[in-house]
Amino acid sequence: MTGIAMRLIIDRERCVGAGLCVLSAPELFDQSDADGRVVVRASTDADDPAVHEAGRLCPSGALRIAGP
């Protein structure tokens, strides 16, 4: 990635509560008790492989990784 940070984009409106982000990176993602939608727990590094995995698995496009 040569120092250029990727960006994590969260669109809670699209979230369908599958929870695959939580399975990929439980320390980074959670789901709201109120509506089941994705919650970002900590400041995430979009270059983190676990975040990439979460982006690749997300079935709704609620969680995407964008280039710089």
Next chain:
Amino acid sequence: MAFPVPRTCPFDLPAGYAALRTERPVSRVRLPDGQLAWLVTRYEDVRRLATDPRISADRGHPNSPYTELVTAQGRAAIAAVGRSLIGLDPPEHGPRRRMLMPEFTVRRVNGLRPHIQRVVDESIAALLAGPRPAELVTALALPVTSTVICELLGVPYADRDFFLDRAAVQVRRDVPPERRRQAGGELRAYLDRLVTGKERDGGDDLLSRLAARRNAEFDHDQLVGLAMLLLIAGFESTASMIVLGVVVLLEHGGAAAVPKDPAALGLAVEELLRYLSIVDTMPRVATADIEVGGVTIPAGDGVLLSFASANHDADTFDDPAGLRLGRGSRQHVAFGYGAHQCLGQNLARAELEIVFRSLFTRVPGLRLAVPLADLPFKRDASVYGLDRLPVTW
């Protein structure tokens, strides 16, 4: 090509899928009622169409491609259940799904694990106390999955024989449409009475919580439809994964094949889900002309997304017909993909992990009581499975 094509090898997909992916990834198929539909077989195409806003999940559409022979009355009944969730499009789908999402989060399901463990332990204890050989569908798979979903929904477990029978009929293709319709009607009438009671008295269960939130947009009939969908989806497919998973694990070394480490066990379950792909297709309808896989699907045509074929696409999974429990195959689409991806997927994962670990720990000498070739595989059902699994130890 006539569709569906039954499986011939017990664990491999129907013959011809591999050639379709290479030669005609979007192909015309003829359904049991004579209707034509497009069968989509490549992983990338299936994932793309499953999230395409020009694809409708409406099961009431006249071209919705049913893979079983259904009568006009049957179509109406399936469409009614579909309108409760799985057959809804935006903007109705999102709010309805969000009512249920908090009930199935990873944390919520993890909270149910001790309870699932207790149910599994009780079934295994009863199995060990009973005669040998034993039959694992009725001794383990159905009791575990139906107890878990009954308690979650608030359906009295004492009524299980009634609804297990009616629900089992619903997913078979070899049962006459008239009998399926009758079973569906009886199940619906039962749930209608149950939901009426919950609307009156309430309780600490999922259906009571939904009943308390009834409003003009979400009425009694829709709640009954949702109860029916959750009940059937809640045990049939998971029970099938349990019995087929046990057979596959036995064929690959039994207890020695089941990882002890929780993370490795989780991956093994993902690979079993991918490998077995027990729910092949989901019906969709194109609402616009859509170019995919070298063809243009015209607006209004029925589309079958083959999640099973996608899971065996060599462009995505190396040696897809091979079982490799340690491979990371989380990107499989055994639970579907897009806005309709299985709501109960994390509950299913928890049940499968707990059953496989507990069964092979407590009964390490487990083995088939009949030759593999004699097992009654449900080769032509909309959820692939086994009618009976005789085992001994």
